Amino acid sequence: MRTFIRNGRIIDPANGRDEVGDLLIVDGRIGEKSAINDQQSEIEEIDAAGLIVSPGLIDMHVHFREPGFGWKETIESGARAAAAGGFTTVVCMPNTSPVADSPSTIAWIKDRAAEVAAVHVLPTGAISKNLGGEELAPIGSLAQAGVVAITDDGRCIQNNELMRRAVEYARMVGVPVLDHCQDYDLVGHGVVHEGYWSTLLGLPGWPAAGEEAIVARNILLAELCDHRIHCQHISAAGSVRLLREARARGVKISGEVCPHHIALTDEAIQNFDTDCKMNPPLRTQRDIDALLEGIADGTLEILASDHAPHAKFEKEVEFDAAPFGIVGLETELGLFLDLLVHRHRRIALPRLIEMLTVNPAKLLGLKCGTLSLGAVADVTLIDPDLEWTVDAGAFQSASRNTPFHGWKLRGRAIRTIVAGKTVWQL
């Protein structure tokens, strides 16, 4: 089986490639263009004129809720949402039920994904047993079972000694550590950014220092253990400053940005809309400016969604009581293109694609994220200028919890190819 993608703008940051040209897929892998003349199999042609031909996008931060919370999302529905968003590889967080803290749960997720998922679904394992923050999970066994990283995402290990040992241990088995940065004492019962709007609305505040304190801790531990700690969903200006300084010194520390943290400020909570309740919370314009600056200067090198599906009945409660999080896979690329490339012009397209492909691949030690000859043919076709309106009702995800319904965006994926097979098309 061969697929010939003609006349697209091929952007493959891993190989420093950005040119208009053709891409040939042979039997699920990127092939030599000369193979076009072989007569052995039929050929599908795709006219990609005006489109970006990108390595399949990678989102290293999603919650697919299985096992245990299938009413919010399943591996199947989540993978469909990923495909519809242009993502060919996603990395699942371990806060499932049971928690992904044992090789058998990892095996179950991998089996399930192999059976039903339209895209590559890669599991992470927990750092601590049952995400309890008290005892290490069997990190070595998890690594052998195939996790691509360890994380207690959704929770954060407060005990610095335990975190230190986890990082040291992870270094031995060769997996990076991803951390949701939240100091429980500083954050308390906070549900929204602590500032003007929390004061006005009388909602418990989540101060930026609650994130920054743990980012600082992680910098110290990454330095002490000489091992990668990746700070998830960075939301605060102070965190960007800390990361910039540490990275300049060569510390193995990194950070990721989610679309909502640059698309919305905490003003969005003024009508108590629980679809604007996320953790970490929406912050201020000052924080957005710092995140954009961090993206522009390379301090923040990874983009991710923190896709966090919740059912309507779970979100349709009092603000305090609602779970944190929003779905993100199907709006992520559109928002990043619209905000980073078109509106704020902070980065050019190749850089955006780098942040969504080769950068997460490198961090996690994955082979994907490139269009190199012989690579598995994960390809995303992107129309960078297509204007479209977000319709939550049309989401492939099992959940609809998004603050972006009705938003007009410019740019989106129009075709997603996994191992040579088209799994989604606009």
Place this chain on the structure above:
Amino acid sequence: MNSGTVHWTRKDLLGLRELSVEEINLVLETADAFKQVGTREVKKVPALQGKTLINLFIEPSTRTRTSFELAAKRLSADIVNISAAASSLTKGETLKDTARVLEANHADIIVLRHSSAGAPQFLASRIASSVINAGDGAHEHPTQGLLDLYTIREKKGTVAGLHVAIIGDILFSRVARSNIFALLKMGARVTLVGPSTLVPREFEQLGVAVSHNLEEVLPTVDVVNLLRIQHERQRKEYFPGLGEYIRLFGLTKARARLLRPDCLIMHPGPINRGVELDSELADGAQSVILDQVTNGLAVRMAVLYLCGGIATR
């Protein structure tokens, strides 16, 4: 009862931040009329006859619930009281379902007290019944704000140009927020006084002054509104203890001598005598604390009448 061209078009009373000066004046003028009802031999009018009011108090309250109940009875409404312990919410029912069940029972007005900020907004946007906020978390307590305003206006003739100090735990206080919004709208100047942990500087962005020095503020104000220190709710890191609170921020007899003779002393209750307010001052000549209670009845009658009465729809 209708003042000129202003008409009440709101189904709900959720907070004072969204009310216009005209709407606030309309409530106060309507309350004037209802206040007279309380002085009559027969303290009842048929304004809400045939209407059903539910007091849905998810968080405990005695004085506010009683005030709403009396107000509704004086307007001839039928009333049902539901407390958290007795409601299906303890059986896992959501607030939305509870309210929809009440609506299906033809409740015209739901008076909601809830520990979560925004709970009344949540209900009001989902059911056709009128929703009256009787206090939501640390957000708003609009009828308290209105009755405080009414009392100040009654005693001082006007609110515009006055300087009001709100003293105590502002951070966790819905009474403070409703007072701030209403007083600023009506042209008063507001200074918040209390420990820096309970009066964070973010409040300045709301257009008020923040002070941590009670002695400096007391001689300059026309009204002091003292808030209860809610020590049962606060973790101990917010202030070192009641003894130190009294030393720094309690309105003692000695400090009261700094007040202007015509300065009003207000308190939304319940009072911790000897903590935020000296016991004798609470009962003294400057205290209007019981007037607040009486006015609360008239103000709540006005609110129920405007939101739930025939006049609206």
